[in-house]
Amino acid sequence: MMKKKKYSIHLLILTLLVFAMVGTFIGTAISGILVSKQNLEKNYLIENQYYAQKLAATTDSLFRNMMKRLIMESEESEYLTADPKEIHDELEQTLESTTFFNSLLFVEKSGRVVASAPHMELVDKKLNSIGSKEALEKKLPTVSKPYVGVTGNLILLISVPVFDENRAYKGFIGGTIHLHEINSLTRVLGQHPKHENNSYVYVVDSQGNVIYHPDKNRINDNVKENEIVKQVLKGKNGSQEVINTKGIAMLAGFASAGSTTNWGIVSQTPKSSVIEPTAQMAKQVSLIAIPFMIFVFIISLLILKKIVTPIRNLAIYAKQITLDPSVQKPLIPEWYFELKELKRAILVAVDFYQKKITFVESESNQDPLTGFYNRRFLERKIKDLGDYSIILFDIDRFKNVNDQYGHQVGDEVLKYLSELIKRETRESDLCFRLGGEEFLIVLQETDLPLAQSFGERIRKTTEETISPTGKPITISIGIGNLPSTAHRFSELLNLTDQALYKAKQQGRNRVVVAEGTKT
Numbered sequence: 001m002m003k004k005k006k007y008s009i010h011l012l013i014l015t016l017l018v019f020a021m022v023g024t025f026i027g028t029a030i031s032g033i034l035v036s037k038q039n040l041e042k043n044y045l046i047e048n049q050y051y052a053q054k055l056a057a058t059t060d061s062l063f064r065n066m067m068k069r070l071i072m073e074s075e076e077s078e079y080l081t082a083d084p085k086e087i088h089d090e091l092e093q094t095l096e097s098t099t100f101f102n103s104l105l106f107v108e109k110s111g112r113v114v115a116s117a118p119h120m121e122l123v124d125k126k127l128n129s130i131g132s133k134e135a136l137e138k139k140l141p142t143v144s145k146p147y148v149g150v151t152g153n154l155i156l157l158i159s160v161p162v163f164d165e166n167r168a169y170k171g172f173i174g175g176t177i178h179l180h181e182i183n184s185l186t187r188v189l190g191q192h193p194k195h196e197n198n199s200y201v202y203v204v205d206s207q208g209n210v211i212y213h214p215d216k217n218r219i220n221d222n223v224k225e226n227e228i229v230k231q232v233l234k235g236k237n238g239s240q241e242v243i244n245t246k247g248i249a250m251l252a253g254f255a256s257a258g259s260t261t262n263w264g265i266v267s268q269t270p271k272s273s274v275i276e277p278t279a280q281m282a283k284q285v286s287l288i289a290i291p292f293m294i295f296v297f298i299i300s301l302l303i304l305k306k307i308v309t310p311i312r313n314l315a316i317y318a319k320q321i322t323l324d325p326s327v328q329k330p331l332i333p334e335w336y337f338e339l340k341e342l343k344r345a346i347l348v349a350v351d352f353y354q355k356k357i358t359f360v361e362s363e364s365n366q367d368p369l370t371g372f373y374n375r376r377f378l379e380r381k382i383k384d385l386g387d388y389s390i391i392l393f394d395i396d397r398f399k400n401v402n403d404q405y406g407h408q409v410g411d412e413v414l415k416y417l418s419e420l421i422k423r424e425t426r427e428s429d430l431c432f433r434l435g436g437e438e439f440l441i442v443l444q445e446t447d448l449p450l451a452q453s454f455g456e457r458i459r460k461t462t463e464e465t466i467s468p469t470g471k472p473i474t475i476s477i478g479i480g481n482l483p484s485t486a487h488r489f490s491e492l493l494n495l496t497d498q499a500l501y502k503a504k505q506q507g508r509n510r511v512v513v514a515e516g517t518k519t
Contacts, residue, residue, distance in 0.1 A: 018297075021293050021296065021297065025289055025290075025293060028289070029286070029289075033278055036277075036278050037274050037275075037278045040274040040277060040278065041241075041251055041271065041274055044251040044269045044273070044274070045239040045240070045241075045251050045252075045253060046239065046253075047253070048199070048239060048251060048252060048253030048267040048268055048269060049237065049238060049239035049253030049254070049255070049267075050253065051201075051253060051267045052201070052237070052253040052254050052255040052265045052266060052267040053237055053253075053255040055188070055189065055201065055255070055265050055267065056237075056255040056256060056257040056263075056265045058188055059185070059188060059189070059203075059257045059261070059263070059265065060257050060261070062100075062184065062185065062188055063143060063158070063261055065100070066100045066101070066158050066175060067141050067143075067158060067160065069094075069098060069100060069175075070141070070158060070159070070160040070173050070174075070175055071141065071160050073090075073094055073160075073173055074160045074161065074162045074163075074173050076090055078090040079106060079162045079170065079171075079173065080162075080164050080165075080170065084114050084115045084123065085115075087106050087114055087115035088115040088116070088117060088120065091104040091105070091106065091115055091116065091117035091173075092117040092118065094117075095117045095118060098184075099183065099184045099187075100175060100177075100183070100184050101158075101175035101176055101177060101183065102176050102177060102178040102181055102183050103116060103117060103118060103119070103175070103176045103178075104116065104117050104173065104174070104175050104176075105117070105122060105173075105174050105176070106162070106171060106172075106173050106174075107127060107132060107135070107136070107171050107172055107174060108170065108171040109136065109169055109170060109171045110126070111126045111127050111128070111132060111133075111136060112124060112125070112126050112127075113125050113126075113127060114171070129147055129155075129157070130144060130145060130147040131144030131145075131147055131155065131156070131157030131159070131174070132157065132159075132174070134159075135157065135159035135161075135172045135174060136171075136172065139161045139169055139172075140161065141159070141160045141161070142157075142158070142159050142160075143156065143157075143158050143261050144156055144157040144158075144159070145205055145206070145207070146179060146205055146209060146211050146220070153178045153179070153180055153181070154178070154179040154180055154211070154219060154220055155176050155177065155178055155179070156176065156177040156179065156185075156211075157174050157175070157176055158174065158175045158176075158177070159172045159173065159174040159175075160172060160173055179211050179212065179219055180216055180219060185212075186212065189201055189203060189212045189265075198269065198270050198273060199267065199268065199269040199270075199273070200213075200214045200267075200268065201214075201265065201266065201267045201268075202214075202218070202265075202266055203257075203263055203264065203265050203266070204223060204224075204229055204232070204233070204263065204264045204266070205261075205262070205263055206233065206261075206262040206263070207222070207224065208222050208223055208224025208225075208226075208229050208233060209221070209222050209223075210222075210223055211263070223245070226242070226244075226245070227240075227242055228240070228242050228252050228254050228266055228268075229264060229266070231254060232254040232255065232256055232264030232265070232266065233264055235256045236254070236256065237254065237255040237256060238253070238254060239251070239252060239253040239254070240252060241271065242268075244268070246402075246436060247407050248270055248271075248272075249270070249271035249272070250268040250269065250270055250271060251268060251269045251270075251271055252266055252267070252268035252269075253266070253267050253268070254266045254267075276376075279364075364376070365377035367433040369411060369414055369415060369418075369433075370414055370415060370417075370418035370433050371418060371422075372418055372421075372431045372432055372433040372439065373430060373431065373432045373433075374432065374433060375432065375434050375435065377432070378432045378434075378440065378442075381430065381442075382442070382489050385442065385444060386444075386445075387444075387445060387481075387482060387483065388442055388443055388444045388445065388446060388481070388482055389442075389443045389446045389447065389448060389450070389451035389479065389480065389481040389482075390440060390441065390442055390443070390451075390479070390480050390481075390482075390492065390493070390496055391440070391441040391443065391451060391454065391455045391458070391477060391478075391479055392438070392439075392440050392477070392478045392479075392480075392493070392496045392497060392499075392500050393438075393439055393441075393455075393458075393459075393475045393476060393477040393478070393500065394436070394437045394438040394439065394475065394476065394500065395413065395414075395417065395437040395473055395474075395475055396473065396474045396475060396476055396504075396508040396509060397508075398410065398413070398436070398437040401413055401469060401473070404469075405469055409468055409469060412468035413467050413468050413469060413473060414433075414437065416467050416468050417439070417462070417467075417473070417475075418431070418433070418439075420458075420461060420462060420465060421439070421441065421458065424454075424457065424458050424461060425441060426443075428444050428445075429441055429442065429443055429444070430442040430444070440493075446481075447481065447484070448479065448480075448481045448484055448485075448513060451479050451481065452479055452511060452513055455477045455479050455511045456511055458475070458477070459474075459475055459477055459509065459510070459511055462474065462475050463509060474508060474509035475509070476500055476503035476504050476508045476509065476510060476512075477500065477503060477510070477511040477512070478496040478497060478498070478499030478500030478501075478502070478503060478511075478512055478513075478514055479496065479499065479511060479512070479513045479514060480492050480493075480495055480496035480499065480513070480514035484516055485514045485515075485516040486516065492514075495514040495515065495516070496514045498514065498515075499512040499513060499514035499515070500512070
């Protein structure tokens, strides 16, 4: 006679309970994370397109107001006189009454500058710039293309013609906007509402040249091959995911700035910015769901305990058998032994996922390319440190490496440099990659002279070592100390960044110590 299989209702209930709870949690967590990520990406695309369109409208309105202001100014009688002093005083008064322009000038029809404000160095000089030639030829209100002026600045010229009472052309009044300096245009373009997640705005002219960018080194770069720029130069508005020139996935919105300038405005956010809020959402879900799951599980065990005693006897036996193999077996049918394996599987699973969580947390603090800590970990770690020096550096002309050898070699250069730094640093030193080719070393309990010596050694070693490009690269370094340079890390990092910029200005491949603030 065939022996019938016996099933434990308790085992089935426990198995079903565990499966339902864990499966529901994992499924809910995964679907929640995916939906949250998709929604965030979609929201960023919508917000960036909206912001680009809003900024385009604001910019167009700004230029219209500039033009109206100059048209009103052209009707003043001083411009029909031949007195440069009167014209200068009028220009000076107008310049003080508005924040539109960096300078104003009146140019007669021959191209000679009659008067200018706030400075008079251009007086009696004949202008040959693109903007002035266009204004003299058209004899109409004009917004020029960006050009390099006689002062070496990248300039926009907004001009309106001046006519006498007989409609005879006398010249033009021009307002200049220096794209590398602060003015009403750069203030409007620079007020992006989401800088905390690395979002930023850049603007291109009708030829695809960058005329505004948070990184001033990018101004006047031609980016017409960028997919977003191609569309916006056609007068299109929209949003899409795009890979920028540094190989970073961006969620970009774009809009045309209107017929006044024919510019394109792009507002974009790194796609990686959705990771942190998504992770926070997953964490919050876990904090709420896991205690509730534990509570339900405990209640279920208590109910099962009331139903049957053998399960408890088996659980006690399973616990004792691992410590004392000679422990007496409980009076439980042989097939109940599977409960021990189930418990052990649960414990193994819990241990595995704890290790997995610990591993993921560790990985989230590191830059995957170089193995250095990332900026997120820096913000947490720096709060725990006392006196320390920092070395802030980046690779000189790294864009040329990417352009000449490709981004793959560029990545190899970053890995090569990180390995070099690891060999040169001490065990107590903390190394961070802040983004792109910019790195930071925190030297604990280290004064400025020693930090400067350390920075020189790194710079010299880098200069004398062959990189993956087949030749050495160079780095520019800024050095600061807390509390010698500053009393807060944010201020210290800013001053050290200024020192790094000064190293760049002085010719690169050098170390500059940051100037401390006055107490």
